Amino acid sequence: MALIVQKYGGSSVGSVERIQAVAKRVCETVKAGNSLVVVVSAMGKTTDGLVKLASEISPHPSKREMDMLLSTGEQVSIALVSMALQQIGQPAISLTGAQVGIVTEAEHTRARILHIATQRIEKCLEEGRVVVIAGFQGISSTEELEITTLGRGGSDTSAVAIAAALNADKCEIYTDVPGILTTDPRLVPEAQLMEQITSDEMLELASLGAKVLHPRAVEIARNYGVRLVVRSSWTDHPGTIVDSPQPKPRSLINLEIARPVDDVQFDTNQAKISLLRVPDKPGIAAQLFGEIARQKVDVDLIIQSIHEGNTNDIAFTVMKRILKKAEAVASAIAPALRSSNHGELEEAEVMVQEQIAKVSIAGAGMIGRPGVAAEMFATLARKGVNIKMISTSEVKVSCVIDSADCDKAVTALRETFNIEESIPSSPYPPFSPSSSQPPVRGVALDMKQARLGIRRVPDLPGMAGKIFGTLADNKISVDMIIQSQRCHVIKGIPTRDIAFTVARVEAKQAQELLQKAAIECGWGEVVLDMEIAKVSVVGAGMVGQPGVAAKMFTALSQEQINIQMITTSEIKISCVVAEDQGVKALQAIHTAFELGGKEKFVMPT
Ligand code: ADP
Ligand code: ASP
Ligand code: MG
Secondary structure, three states, X not given: OOEEEEEEOHHHHOOHHHHHHHHHHHHHHHHOOOEEEEEEOOOOOHHHXXXXXXXXXXOOOOHHHHHHHHHHHHHHHHHHHHHHHHHOOOOEEEEOHHHHOEEEOOOOOOOOEEEEOOHHHHHHHHOOOEEEEEOOEEEEOOOOOOEEEOOOOOHHHHHXXXXXXXXXXXXXXXXXXXXXXXXXXXOOOOOOEOOEEEHHXXXXXXXXXXXXXXXXHHHHHHHHOOOEEEEEOOOOOOOEEEEOOOOOOOOOOOOOOOOOOOXXXXXXXXXXXXXXXEEXXXXXXXXXHHHHHHOOOOEEEEEEOOOEOOEEEEEEEEEHXXXXXXXXXXXXXXXXXXXXXXXXXXXXXXXXXXXXXEEEEEOHHHOXXXXXXXXXXXXXXXXXXXXXXXXXXXXXXXXXXXXHHHHHHHHHHHHHOOOOXXXXXXXXOOOOOOOOOOOOOEEEEEOOEEEEEEEEEEOOOOHHHHHHHHHHHOOOOEEEEEEOOOOEEEOOEEEEEEEEEEEHXXXXXXXHHHHHHHHHHOOOOEEEEOOEEEEEEEOHHHOOOOOHHHHXXXXXXXXXXXXXXXXXXXXXXEEEEEHHHHHHHHHHHHHHXXXXXXXXXXOOO
16 A cells, blocks of 8 residues: 655645545545545635735735735635545545644744654544645744745645655645646747656756746655656646655754755866956857857856946856867957957957866755855855855855865865765766756746846955855845956955846845945945846756757847856756846747647646
8 A cells, every 4th residue: 555645736726626626536546545645735826815915905014924824725725625525435634734743944934844743644544534734834843833834836845745754655746737848838838748857957947937846845855755746637647757866864853954965076177268258249158159069068167247338258167178179269269259348349358267176065955045055155265265156056056266275175165064075076966867868858937036236346255155144144045146257456456246146026135235235345336137037948968968058048149139147057057138038038948959849738727
């Protein structure tokens, strides 16, 4: 007999008929000889409706009261699903998060799960009942036993955490699409279903805007090795399997807040090439990386910072053994990348730095935890290590530093994050690119981000720590951090611009916090752009495959879309573009990587 956790999202329980269909499926799964725990979301768009109601009462409602309000949505659906089961003769019981003992931090509207008591669930299962649990909610570990919620979309996280706590055989996420597709079918109807995806790829896609799974749910599945499947509640299609590698044993205490960092890595085999003052117009990145790809040069990190005047800087790293070739390509193309400076045409300048090292911290537990990257920067600062380049993904933060600083940086980072020495070359996350798989599996669009730029930040150790520490202290998560390559000397101190993206809802607050710190820290203007979109391509198969970046940039340039910022990690490339070009950018990239199928997707009604 298998123990299965099934989660049904809002649209899957959106009406009486849908609830009855859910009850029928649950009942059939039990009849097939399984024990079942069912996690449900609020009906249809209930949560959105409650948010709107609150906003009509108060522009800034208290977070505690928001949790009190939003948690009611799920309480309605658990009762109805349980009744529907009882009605067809299946014993069932509904339980709220508090009744189960889903214990969370006291952090309202974004609580992380600390522990899940399993006794009551297990007792009910033994009695032959289906246990129907409210997703998205928990109870604080404090004396007051406050009701908390996990953040929008959090029912997925509840389900996977319950599956981990119960050591369930499988966790099935039922939704309104047949599984995980190459992109959001609402925006690109040609999107195709994937039979399988690795948890690393899904983690990136989920955090880059694919709302089909809550990123924290993927993180838990990955950490605890939960067998995870995403399927449609409308059909019997098998859906998409999210594969996780065999995990190291982990405690179920502090479930979502245990070690954020699993590994500290370094690489001294790379060199950095920067092109300064390339024109800020569509097609430039495509031209540069197109030529690099034609020469079969594999690029690791790519970074393009916010523009200054009408020019940008682009920097990238390559393996040292191909540095000469890469430099030759960059130098050959530089004269063609001219920008006008006060009426005069100026060539892009090529700069090479060979004595660099890349140090990285990696671990799925750093998702949405702003303090982790800040702690890395602060650790480097304490050791007097200056950061030349920062690249972030959901599960990794990498800094390019002077190679002379590498040993002390790695030692200090291992100490900070409590990591025993590991084999330096061990790849993390454990990518398993298969030759039969295309380099890009999926593409995503995130329209909920804003961009902040800080001008003229002194190029001294500690500045990144100060900026991101300030934001982390205020619980603001940062994404896509980019330092400009260009240096301006002000009063004898070299300065650089730093740009990054944050959630739009937190952007104004972030800007104010940084403006306050600006005088004390000696940095310049803090500029905010709300009207951006981030498009990304993801795939474990892009490791060691030249040309993926070039293809993405070319697709954007053919649509006359200007790239405002670029960041990469091993398995993703993200570009910031203007908000009103986001959907067009997504469609262009999806087509360029030939991800579309012949049939157009139609949403179920
Ligand atoms: P639920 O209410 O079941 O949790 P959500 O609305 O949270 O459902 O997530 C499902 C939606 O995610 C789909 O309707 C689809 O529009 C969107 N989506 C975005 N990216 C993808 C993707 N790559 N694959 C499938 N669905 C996606
Ligand atoms: N009902 C909650 C929301 O709409 C949680 C969920 O559906 O996952 O965000
Ligand atoms: Mg959802």
